[in-house]
Amino acid sequence: MTLHAVRGPKQTVVIVGGGLSGLLCALQVRKLCPEARVLVIERSLRRGPGLAYGEFASGHVLNVPSHRLATGSEPSFRDWLAANADRYELAQALAEANGRIDDVFAPRSAFGDFLEETAQRSIQSNVFDWIQAEAIGFLPPPRRGVVLVDGTELDAAAVILATGNESPAPLGMESLERSQRHIANPWASGALDKIAPDDDVILVGTGLTAVDVTLALRRAGHTASITAVSRRGLLPRKHKLCPPSKPFIMDGGPASPAELLVRVRREVTRAMEAGASWQGVIDTIRPVARDIWQSWTDAHKRSFLRHLRSWWDVYRHRMAPRIADGLSALLAEGQLNVVAGRITAAAEEGPLMALDVSERGGVRRRLHAHHVINCTGPATDVRALPSPIITDGLDHGYIRRDPLRLGIETSACAAIAEDGVASDWLFAIGPLTRPEFWETTAVPEILAQGRALAERLSAADTTRGYGI
Numbered sequence: 001m002t003l004h005a006v007r008g009p010k011q012t013v014v015i016v017g018g019g020l021s022g023l024l025c026a027l028q029v030r031k032l033c034p035e036a037r038v039l040v041i042e043r044s045l046r047r048g049p050g051l052a053y054g055e056f057a058s059g060h061v062l063n064v065p066s067h068r069l070a071t072g073s074e075p076s077f078r079d080w081l082a083a084n085a086d087r088y089e090l091a092q093a094l095a096e097a098n099g100r101i102d103d104v105f106a107p108r109s110a111f112g113d114f115l116e117e118t119a120q121r122s123i124q125s126n127v128f129d130w131i132q133a134e135a136i137g138f139l140p141p142p143r144r145g146v147v148l149v150d151g152t153e154l155d156a157a158a159v160i161l162a163t164g165n166e167s168p169a170p171l172g173m174e175s176l177e178r179s180q181r182h183i184a185n186p187w188a189s190g191a192l193d194k195i196a197p198d199d200d201v202i203l204v205g206t207g208l209t210a211v212d213v214t215l216a217l218r219r220a221g222h223t224a225s226i227t228a229v230s231r232r233g234l235l236p237r238k239h240k241l242c243p244p245s246k247p248f249i250m251d252g253g254p255a256s257p258a259e260l261l262v263r264v265r266r267e268v269t270r271a272m273e274a275g276a277s278w279q280g281v282i283d284t285i286r287p288v289a290r291d292i293w294q295s296w297t298d299a300h301k302r303s304f305l306r307h308l309r310s311w312w313d314v315y316r317h318r319m320a321p322r323i324a325d326g327l328s329a330l331l332a333e334g335q336l337n338v339v340a341g342r343i344t345a346a347a348e349e350g351p352l353m354a355l356d357v358s359e360r361g362g363v364r365r366r367l368h369a370h371h372v373i374n375c376t377g378p379a380t381d382v383r384a385l386p387s388p389i390i391t392d393g394l395d396h397g398y399i400r401r402d403p404l405r406l407g408i409e410t411s412a413c414a415a416i417a418e419d420g421v422a423s424d425w426l427f428a429i430g431p432l433t434r435p436e437f438w439e440t441t442a443v444p445e446i447l448a449q450g451r452a453l454a455e456r457l458s459a460a461d462t463t464r465g466y467g468i
């Protein structure tokens with residue numbers, strides 16, 4: 001591996017991960033720390049798209065309009081999309097948006113291409129350096145930095161973990177997971193290729209991953225039955241282009257999830273009685289979601305995760321209108337069925353996999369399919385992740401798993417070590433920081449995290465080790 005000479009550990013920031021989180025963080029660090037050398041370490045071939053906007057993005061649609069994808073770079077995604085519209089089929093998207101490019105729900109691959117071009121342009125302009133490799137561990141103390149898979153050691157003033165979303169967590173059913181009929185990761189390259197057009201399919205999960213897989217199968221010519229199973233059987237709701245409602249959660253937000261639910265229901269009722277939409281009410285919560293989350297006790301957070309998370313996810317993380325309409329058509333035609341229940345057992349029966357489902361109300365049902373696909377969404381329990389650098393950080397006490405198993409514990413993005421002390425050189429950004437911020441996967445939140453972290457690094461007291 002050929003590397004540029006490192007100009008000294010006090011001037012180097014290493015970012016582990018080159019997807020959306022890593023790219024936005026690299027741009028912000030270099031902007032606010034112009035004398036720093038920024039190294040981005042990414043194992044995949046593509047630079048910038050990551051898992052969400054990479055290979056699996058083909059054919060899928062973003063679930064937010066283009067104007068909400070401001071990355072802080074030039075050109076903006078909105079301007080880039082307008083200049084590159086002929087590369088994509090945008091006729092339906094533009095019609096849906098009344099011709100406004102700002103309101104277009106663009107192909108997800110377009111945003112992936114935009115991120116890749118942004119990364120390539122930044123590398124060529126020496127904004128940051130890119131190393132295609134995997135970081136597998138940390139340098140032994142007192143040194144600070146990372147070790148790459150080929151043994152290369154990189155000293156750094158600061159290391160930022162930006163590993164992004166991971167593949168789905170195991171379902172915890174050995175009889176299912178050892179079967180050839182089980183697809184553990186629908187995002188893996190070629191994962192859906194073995195499904196024949198007339199093969200019945202069961203999806204475990206009814207969120208956005210299940211929506212993506214359903215539509216991917218239909219685009220590939222799949223015609224057989226698709227059944228989606230989840231505890232509550234909730235599908236993501238439909239987007240509606242509308243302004244946010246008047247803020248109704250100010251200082252001193254809801255003291256508990258129950259109070260939040262009451263206040264949201266009351267505000268939705270008022271909005272709809274006034275001829276407005278519930279979508280605007282939910283969008284008003286977004287700017288204060290972090291403050292609400294951080295004000296709750298662990299008991300309140302557990303209550304939210306157990307009772308309200310599924311509802312929050314479907315109303316907060318919505319489908320583009322044309323995607324929702326397409327899914328509604330599949331439901332109306334009986335091509336897609338949704339079952340609310342808990343899978344209690346799995347066994348192979350000849351050419352099929354049989355799943356026993358305990359539905360709400362005590363009804364038991366046995367479902368059969370040629371393939372069962374894990375669509376439960378990204379894994380969050382860091383002890384179960386296949387990331388070697390995360391495992392190394394846990395094993396050596398540089399980071400620790402949070403009690404709710406949402407990611408790692410951080411304080412203003414600084415990793416909290418096993419002894420409870422916040423690091424002065426190791427940081428995290430994006431999905432790993434769910435325990436502190438909750439909302440950490442969308443562009444605005446990740447951009448804000450990257451900017452705040454860059455400001456911290458630029459203003460840091462150099463005697464503490466991370467001033468650059």
